[in-house]
Amino acid sequence: MKDKRILVKGVEAIAFGALEGGCNCYFGYPITPQNEIPELMSVELPKRGGVFLQAESETSAINMVLGASAVGARVMTSSSSPGISLMSEGFSYLIALELPCVIVNVMRGGPGLGGIEASQGDYFQAVKAPGHGDGKFLVFAPYSCDEAYELTAKAFELADKYRNPVMILSDAILGQMKEPLTLKPLKIKRIKKDDWILNGAKDRPARVIKSLFLDSAELAERNRKLKKKYQMMEKEIRYEKIFEGNEDIIVVSFGSMARLCKEAVLNLREKGYPVGFFRPITLYPFPRFTLFKLAEASQRKKRFMVFELNCGQMVEDVASSICGRGDTYSVFYPPSILPFPEDIEKEIKKCLKYSNSPKV
Amino acid sequence: MPEVFKLPKSLKKNIFHYCPGCHHSIVHRLLCEVIDELNLRDRAVGLASIGCACFLYFYIDVDIVEAPHGRSCSVATGMKRARPELVVFTYQGDGDFAAIGLGDSLHAASRGESITALMINNTVYGMTGGQLSPTTVLQQKTTTTPLGRDPKREGFPLKMAEVLSNFEGVAFCARTAVNTPKRVIETKKLLKKAFLAQLENRGFSYLEILSTCPVNWKMDALSATKHVDKLIEIFPLGVFKDTFGGNSEI
Numbered sequence: 007m008k009d010k011r012i013l014v015k016g017v018e019a020i021a022f023g024a025l026e027g028g029c030n031c032y033f034g035y036p037i038t039p040q041n042e043i044p045e046l047m048s049v050e051l052p053k054r055g056g057v058f059l060q061a062e063s064e065t066s067a068i069n070m071v072l073g074a075s076a077v078g079a080r081v082m083t084s085s086s087s088p089g090i091s092l093m094s095e096g097f098s099y100l101i102a103l104e105l106p107c108v109i110v111n112v113m114r115g116g117p118g119l120g121g122i123e124a125s126q127g128d129y130f131q132a133v134k135a136p137g138h139g140d141g142k143f144l145v146f147a148p149y150s151c152d153e154a155y156e157l158t159a160k161a162f163e164l165a166d167k168y169r170n171p172v173m174i175l176s177d178a179i180l181g182q183m184k185e186p187l188t189l190k191p192l193k194i195k196r197i198k199k200d201d202w203i204l205n206g207a208k209d210r211p212a213r214v215i216k217s218l219f220l221d222s223a224e225l226a227e228r229n230r231k232l233k234k235k236y237q238m239m240e241k242e243i244r245y246e247k248i249f250e251g252n253e254d255i256i257v258v259s260f261g262s263m264a265r266l267c268k269e270a271v272l273n274l275r276e277k278g279y280p281v282g283f284f285r286p287i288t289l290y291p292f293p294r295f296t297l298f299k300l301a302e303a304s305q306r307k308k309r310f311m312v313f314e315l316n317c318g319q320m321v322e323d324v325a326s327s328i329c330g331r332g333d334t335y336s337v338f339y340p341p342s343i344l345p346f347p348e349d350i351e352k353e354i355k356k357c358l359k360y361s362n363s364p365k366v
Numbered sequence: 367m368p369e370v371f372k373l374p375k376s377l378k379k380n381i382f383h384y385c386p387g388c389h390h391s392i393v394h395r396l397l398c399e400v401i402d403e404l405n406l407r408d409r410a411v412g413l414a415s416i417g418c419a420c421f422l423y424f425y426i427d428v429d430i431v432e433a434p435h436g437r438s439c440s441v442a443t444g445m446k447r448a449r450p451e452l453v454v455f456t457y458q459g460d461g462d463f464a465a466i467g468l469g470d471s472l473h474a475a476s477r478g479e480s481i482t483a484l485m486i487n488n489t490v491y492g493m494t495g496g497q498l499s500p501t502t503v504l505q506q507k508t509t510t511t512p513l514g515r516d517p518k519r520e521g522f523p524l525k526m527a528e529v530l531s532n533f534e535g536v537a538f539c540a541r542t543a544v545n546t547p548k549r550v551i552e553t554k555k556l557l558k559k560a561f562l563a564q565l566e567n568r569g570f571s572y573l574e575i576l577s578t579c580p581v582n583w584k585m586d587a588l589s590a591t592k593h594v595d596k597l598i599e600i601f602p603l604g605v606f607k608d609t610f611g612g613n614s615e616i
Contacts (some may be wrong), residue, residue: 030448031444031447031448033444057447057448059443059447061440061473062469062470062473063442063469064439065437065469065470066437066469066470066473067440067442069434069437069440069441069444069470070440070441070443070444071444072431072433072434072437072440072441072444073431073440073441073442073443073444073446073448074444074445074447074448075444076411076431076441076444076445077411077444077445077449077452078448078449079444079448080450081444081448096434096437097432099432099434103431103432117581123528172537203432204409204411204429204431204445204452205409205411205412205449206408206409206427206429206453207407207408207410207427207428207429208408208409208412208466209408212407212423212428212429212430213425213429213430214423214429214430214431215430215431215432216414216423216430216431216432217432218420218432264475267403290581
């Protein structure tokens with residue numbers, strides 16, 4: 007059978023991806039620009055015997071997610087920046103309790119109420135400190151509807167595999183832009199959870215899922231265990247690169263911004279400019295080692311231009327990844343001010359011309 | 367010789383960590399007796415909330431998850447919606463249920479979630495050292511109302527059983543105490559009914575149990591137990607809503 011092709015918004019692609027990934031419970035609270043996700047789930051989940059419930063706040067929504075996850079559901083929530091801040095206590099608990107779930111953040115401008123246009127301002131929040139304590143989760147940043155569909159579906163498998171939340175970090179451009187999506191069946195694994203979920207202590211000892219460890223040695227051990235898990239997640243690192251080895255400049259960008267940058271880079275390469283492209287798809291764990299290798303690929307010192315729709319966040323991870331083997335430049339656009347690919351080309355040409363442009 | 371008294375099967379043989387004169391242990395025991403008598407152990411899931419009773423799992427031998435502070439009714443909602451065959455109960459203090467978790471509690475009640483919520487009301491934040499709680503009574507001294515609760519400053523005590531009785535989603539709602547043997551027996555009956563409401567899918571069931579906090583009330587065990595009678599003048603005992611109607615005998 008031919009795969010079905012439909013015209014959808016990015017947020018709808020995410021919802022279809024969730025259904026393909028086996029999502030059977032959704033809890034959320036309305037916030038622009040992601041309302042199509044709960045709207046679609048409220049129609050589709052009941053049809054499939056699943057659960058949809060609109061909570062009274064993001065705080066309640068994430069805790070309903072916690073409950074459903076503890077009893078073995080494939081569960082998700084979605085929100086946008088301010089709502090994600092409200093959920094962050096819940097993220098910390100989910101990580102600590104080792105409960106899998108999928109969280110979608112369709113980023114909008116901040117800080118505060120900000121705006122409803124595109125932003126990548128929640129990068130640090132997602133990859134550095136999703137909640138209090140030392141917790142981390144896998145963060146995927148799709149840049150097309152097809153990728154949003156595939157990564158969201160895969161996120162459910164990986165959440166179960168690591169018994170940890172997984173975040174899909176999207177933004178208002180990808181979320182609200184329409185493009186064709188191929189609804190192809192994906193091979194998403196079902197992972198057995200019978201050995202840890204709470205489903206009543208029938209013919210087995212009672213189980214406790216907890217995050218309180220008053221004994222400091224026990225708590226330290228717990229943290230070491232979680233840290234090992236975060237290291238294991240490095241197996242899931244994904245990225246896209248356009249690079250042959252002798253480029254002077256490497257443009258680094260993620261999500262919607264990477265799509266604009268890629269077009270600019272491809273145009274320049276066609277004209278013979280020595281410009282490469284690197285797009286982290288997993289933002290946590292960050293593809294540090296690959297970036298380091300890129301910086302070391304030839305004797306010539308390279309320049310890493312990091313384009314972001316915020317005031318410069320991922321640039322810090324790029325700089326620390328290359329350990330001084332190249333120069334790092336931050337090109338940032340505060341939320342809502344979108345550049346055209348030509349503007350990006352101009353920035354790159356400027357950097358090629360002046361080796362003394364400001365560095366990070 | 368016939369056995370006339372034994373520990374409930376669902377009660378673990380651990381020594382309670384609660385202070386002398388605290389009523390948590392009485393309620394724990396009653397809860398275990400009800401779990402045993404209704405044969406719920408193999409499908410019960412409990413929510414341990416933040417407060418002195420967050421160590422619920424040291425004593426009660428059923429599946430238990432720790433909920434973030436105030437969120438038990440939301441966590442329970444997620445569980446019950448995902449697996450309606452489970453019997454889900456929360457065990458919360460007055461701070462957890464009626465202060466930080468008020469929104470979660472009221473909305474779960476309003477939706478008529480088929481869960482059983484227990485609120486242990488001792489009028490203070492016990493674990494953190496006796497601060498003002500929403501149920502602190504007027505003139506009561508706490509570590510954050512050193513001159514006593516002044517309604518002009520801290521407002522009035524929140525009466526949750528009365529509030530919830532007005533909710534259409536609530537199937538059963540009562541307040542009780544365990545400071546006399548008679549009330550202990552009565553509490554067990556009400557507790558059983560709160561679970562039956564869930565088993566019959568009637569909606570949200572709520573039982574508020576007046577309890578002591580001798581240390582933070584600065585009383586000995588006996589005076590604290592007697593002091594609960596004073597609380598009853600402000601928080602009257604009784605069944606505030608009961609959808610069982612005529613079949614209320616257990």
